Amino acid sequence: MSLFRLSIKEIHNRLIRKELSVRDLVDESFNRIGAVDSQVKAFLTLNEEQARTAAGQLDEQLDSGVRERGLLFGLPVGIKDNIVTEDLVTTCASKFLSNYRPIYNASVVQKLKQAQTVTIGKLNMDEFAMGGSNENSAFYPTRNPWNTEHVPGGSSGGSAVAVAAEEVYFALGSDTGGSIRQPAAYCGVVGLKPTYGLISRFGLVAFASSLDQIGPITKNVEDSAYLLQAIAGHDSLDSTSANVEIPDYIGALTGDVKGLRIAVPKEYIGEGVAPGVRDKVLAALRVFEQMGAVWEEVSLPHTEYAVAAYYILASSEASSNLARYDGVRYGVRAKNANDLADVYYKSRSEGFGTEVKRRIMLGTYALSSGYYDAYYLKAQKVRTLIKQDFDEVFEKFDVIIGPTVPTPAFRIGEQVDDPLTMYLNDILTIPVSLAGVPAISVPCGLADGLPVGLQIIGKSFDESIVLRAAHAFEQQTEHHKLRPRL
Template identity: 60%
Template sequence: MQFNALTAHELHDKLVKKEVSSAEITEAVFKRIDDVEEKVRSLVTQTRDKAMKKAGEVDAKIGRGEAIGPLEGIPVVIKDNMCTEGVLTTCSSKMLHNFVPPYNATVVEKLNRAGAVIIGKANMDEFAMGSSTENSRFFITRNPWDTERVPGGSSGGSAAAVAADETIYSLGSDTGGSIRQPASFCGVVGLKPTYGAVSRYGLIAFASSLDQIGPFTKDVRDCAQVFSTIAGHDPKDSTSAEFAVPDYTSVLSGSVRDLKIGIPREYFVEGTAPKIKELINNAINKFTELGAVCEETSLPHTEYALPVYYIIAPAEASSNLARYDGVRYGYRDELAEDIVTMYRRTRSEGFGTEVKRRIMLGTYALSSGYYDAYYLKALKVRTLIKQDFDKAFEKYDILISPTSPTPAFKFGEKADDPMQMYLTDVFTISVNLAGIPGITLPCGFVDGLPVGLQLMGRPFGEGDLFKAAYAFEQNTGFHLNKPKL
């Protein structure tokens, strides 16, 4: 049996029954990494010694007859923009090529307390800026379904590692679709939680009002379990919300008879591949068949989401990335003859092209004379976008749409046209602007490539998303397909 191909809940059952040890699971994962990592390139750092030590501790606990938690002894990969104490954390950037944090991000602390086995850090677009993982300083990550295609981004390494069975689950971050789009491209489940539901403490910031950490998993049950583990208030994060975190696996009944589902007409626009529209319509029919009420609705300000996002996100990035000056930590130009030259060279050499593009866009939008015309106006339109969702959720429990207008595209296909690259996130950006949760799960294939179905919910309405996603998953089985590497 290939233990690395199983889900976390399947492995938990086997650990409890002593049919497998955590060490055996961890070894199976590392063997898979040895076998396929050269093809996929999903990891920038591996922590084999730490992982095997942790697995041994869990096995000793089981040997003593002690109960274990649902994620205890299960391997996980962490996106390389979350701080891990004593382990290199680079954001896939030259700027942080030598940064070893002295502390853990809160989500890492929570996983450690849950007994998770951290096996490594995932490749990503530099500072989470990108939709294809082509912007990594180190190397490109390849899609396990077709290694000539991108895995999506910016959390491409996290998604590819789960799809390739190099880990059981992983964590990513989502600023404008960076969990949902790669999850769709790689045929796995990905959740972008409600803003404030998961602590951002220790997440290296891109755009602070948009960033959110969430899981990649092989099925919906695992996703609900991981979210139950990492969610909750954190006093170290001033934007963290205080709310009671239920056991989200308890809502997985398989029934959607009491759900009302809205279908925003603005998400079925030109530019979406016809075969993807067909798969989404099939999904809507499946929900109707299962007893949900599905009706067309409208989110009229959707057309402004892309320009609003590409003013607000770069503006916040410009502010957040000002801290990388070569003085305190990270990359530094050592040959400069004065401090101004050192600043300039450090930032021009330490940041990649896409990061510099967004810093310049953001600095311009915040500059004197343009602040009101761009940034302030974008904030006002963001409010209108959120109000669209508020109005829709007065009537509907969840909204449904494609996750991406196309399946995974080939390397280089959009690299020279930033606008075409930005359009790949056209269906995911509004969720971040509104601060609501969104989940994607497999709903079929186009030319052998996986396609994701996006479900959007009310703030802190993750329970409804899990309920609907689980019912769809159990009645279709698309998640059971595996890429052949």
């Protein structure tokens, strides 16, 4: 059995008793990567030399007799490749940044370093986090470990696959419109999108700055709570970081949801949701009923406008953020350019992939003179209405529950030439991102042999109740223990 199937507490106790070493954990990770990553392609860059050096240093600390160690001590972690890592290539899965070696760590990476985890490597993704299938990586697509003919979801597909395939103990992803929750659902793992501002974005390569949020991808809810406890908190380096008190997320995992008031949006279980997915969600609601929770169908009436509003807003912000990639300051510069304008043109033409170019063009159009009010401003107003929908529901209910995505993972290549259909896969995750509230995806069964995700949504900065509800459900089921066979 993989060491990564042990709980954090079990690993911690074995390390303290010296029945296990950090070297053993790191060896487990690299051996597993060597055995299965050629099938799933989760990693872009491995950090083997530095990881083994770090493991040796941590083992020396254990040998010194100091017993006060955090529970994340020595655990192997994978980092999505749009989170910068000092002296470790950060490409955003783009040819444009294929030679970019940062000189600093993102704040979340620094916090993991302080928690004494070991970074194993950088994980594959859709280029600049633009995509929902991981087919938009400039290097190679990642494959779903449950069926390698299917996509793992995106853009944090590499992060979800690395956890599902037991290549790392946990991973960091980023979520703009569902990019943690959707691949977590497709791969049968746990993915948490925290409230916007709870985790520092300093060192996260920007896609859409008002939406991007870093979060954990783990094999169970307890691990998610431990990881969130380590990386949440105010950061003066991030102007959007919220200065709020960080509660005891681990202590919130009581297993008790008696009296919990659950809202189930009719828009989330209606037309377009696969019967197998709907059945698993309704079965999950029955589990909550058995635990003493109550649920009621509600309406989030502006859900139908969420995808359109999101792609205008996110693409507009992407157009602005990606203007900095010009082939001059950093990244790959085009050769044989005749003048400065030619450097810009050729570098951007050669460096960006098709999906990134599509979104830059869409965003530039929406922000252009004569169209700003008709598109961008109207989309912002719709965003406000969507936020108000959530606020009204949360006046009467504690959490909102529904499927994470409408269908199980689709086949590789099935939707790559149909961007509109691809965008609609995020129809149930995008409203949460627009509202800025937290949500978690947990496994709730299989449909057609592929995982189904249950999405639990909470009020702003109330990750505790989201984690409590998810953990209680997990304790009553076995879905999170299922693993793909590679």
